[in-house]
Amino acid sequence: MTVTMPAVSECTVLGCSYNDHSGCHAFAITVSGADSSADCGTFIPLGVKGGLDRVVTQVGACSRTDCVHNANLECSADAVRIGAGAGSHVANCLTYSTS
Numbered sequence: 001m002t003v004t005m006p007a008v009s010e011c012t013v014l015g016c017s018y019n020d021h022s023g024c025h026a027f028a029i030t031v032s033g034a035d036s037s038a039d040c041g042t043f044i045p046l047g048v049k050g051g052l053d054r055v056v057t058q059v060g061a062c063s064r065t066d067c068v069h070n071a072n073l074e075c076s077a078d079a080v081r082i083g084a085g086a087g088s089h090v091a092n093c094l095t096y097s098t099s
Contacts, residue, residue: 005058006069009079013091017044018051024082026053028060031067031075032094038064038096039089040082059093068097 011024018026026042033039056057059075069077077095085092 004098005060006075006077007079008057008059009042009081011040011082013040013084014045014081015045015052016040016091017046017049018042018057020049021050024057025053025055026057027052027055028058030060031062031080031096032079033064033089034094036060038067038093039085039090040093041093045090052062056074062093064093064096066098068099069095 006026008066011019012022016044020026022052030041032041059080062070062082069075080093080095083094
């Protein structure tokens with residue numbers, strides 16, 4: 001069985017070490033969080049840039065079982081967007097939805 005993981009189509013969290021010109025350069029991200037937020041668990045707030053030069057970042061895992069795109073802890077969305085969340089949540093999966 002071949003599974004295609006959704007790409008991270010956009011990341012607007014400029015304070016993340018993996019962000020370069022609104023593109024995520026991590027090999028894969030993990031979506032986590034609690035309550036009403038779906039945090040990007042891969043967010044690293046350092047001044048040093050990291051990641052890979054040529055990569056199409058994917059959602060490697062999603063622990064938000066209440067999301068409509070979650071199927072057996074894998075994301076089934078076509079693509080996800082990462083951006084600032086509400087309050088103290090710096091990096092959220094903006095594609096997260098419970099309805």
